[in-house]
Amino acid sequence: MTYQDTQRRYGVISLLFHWTMALLIIVQFMALGGYINEGEHWIGNNIVPWHVDIGLLLLVLVSLRIIWMLSQRQRRPEVHGQGAMQLLAKGGHFLLYACMVLMPVTGILLMVGGGHGLGFLGIELVAESKNEIPWAVALGEWHAQISWLFVALVLGHFAAALYHHFIKHDDTLIRMTAKRFDQS
Numbered sequence: 472m473t474y475q476d477t478q479r480r481y482g483v484i485s486l487l488f489h490w491t492m493a494l495l496i497i498v499q500f501m502a503l504g505g506y507i508n509e510g511e512h513w514i515g516n517n518i519v520p521w522h523v524d525i526g527l528l529l530l531v532l533v534s535l536r537i538i539w540m541l542s543q544r545q546r547r548p549e550v551h552g553q554g555a556m557q558l559l560a561k562g563g564h565f566l567l568y569a570c571m572v573l574m575p576v577t578g579i580l581l582m583v584g585g586g587h588g589l590g591f592l593g594i595e596l597v598a599e600s601k602n603e604i605p606w607a608v609a610l611g612e613w614h615a616q617i618s619w620l621f622v623a624l625v626l627g628h629f630a631a632a633l634y635h636h637f638i639k640h641d642d643t644l645i646r647m648t649a650k651r652f653d654q655s
């Protein structure tokens with residue numbers, strides 16, 4: 472198994488980016504638990520307090536991932552399908568990237584714009600302030616809206632992966648894992 476992608480499969484670096492970020496993003500979706508009992512439950516008390524730290528880590532990861540993806544563009548596997556279906560898959564991947572960037576950016580705008588400041592693992596990055604920045608809050612308010620689009624995209628993406636694996640029996644899911652695809 473190579474570090475770089477090949478035309479047949481994703482390499483170790485792409486696998487690490489994909490699955491580490493997928494896990495952290497699903498953890499971030501737990502913030503939707505705020506709608507249940509006003510967030511007063513185990514997830515609200517133990518997972519959601521890490522939301523900003525994990526979100527900032529995801530911003531660093533997505534920046535590195537985009538650089539990596541651009542460097543592997545000519546090498547990595549072609550998305551399966553033809554015409555409209557291929558366009559849908561490629562458009563879906565593009566929107567997933569857009570959400571991975573926009574979520575942390577709007578989150579930061581919400582926090583800084585609202586005067587709450589910003590910290591990472593206890594290190595202060597932006598100090599609290601009494602002054603709100605109205606334009607930053609207005610843009611930051613898209614955070615919740617975009618999160619719903621993101622959840623829908625991930626569900627569609629998950630369903631597409633299962634469809635390829637269990638119904639079409641092709642290598643789409645396997646090439647995003649460390650396993651080899653066996654035609655038999």
Ligand code: HEM
Nearest residue numbers: 499500502503523526527529574575578579582614615618
């Ligand atoms: C990929 C990264 C992120 C994802 C997937 C994500 C996801 C979410 C979700 C699903 C919610 C609940 C929305 C709702 O209640 O309708 C939320 C709320 C929130 N997030 Fe994030 N988030 C991310 C990054 C960040 C970052 C980096 C920050 C701050 C620096 C942040 C700050 C907030 C705040 C303040 C709220 C509560 C306000 C609101 O509901 O609009 N998030 N986030």
Ligand code: HEM
Nearest residue numbers: 489493496497540550551564567568625629632643644647
């Ligand atoms: C939770 C958040 C997730 C995000 C943001 C995400 C994002 C992406 C993106 C952007 C790609 C394109 C390749 C790349 O640039 O890395 C991709 C490929 C892929 N993802 Fe995900 N993914 C997520 C979760 C999942 C899950 C849960 C599964 C399946 C169980 C999955 C299965 C796949 C497969 C099979 C591919 C390869 C598609 C192909 O080669 O045509 N992903 N994912």
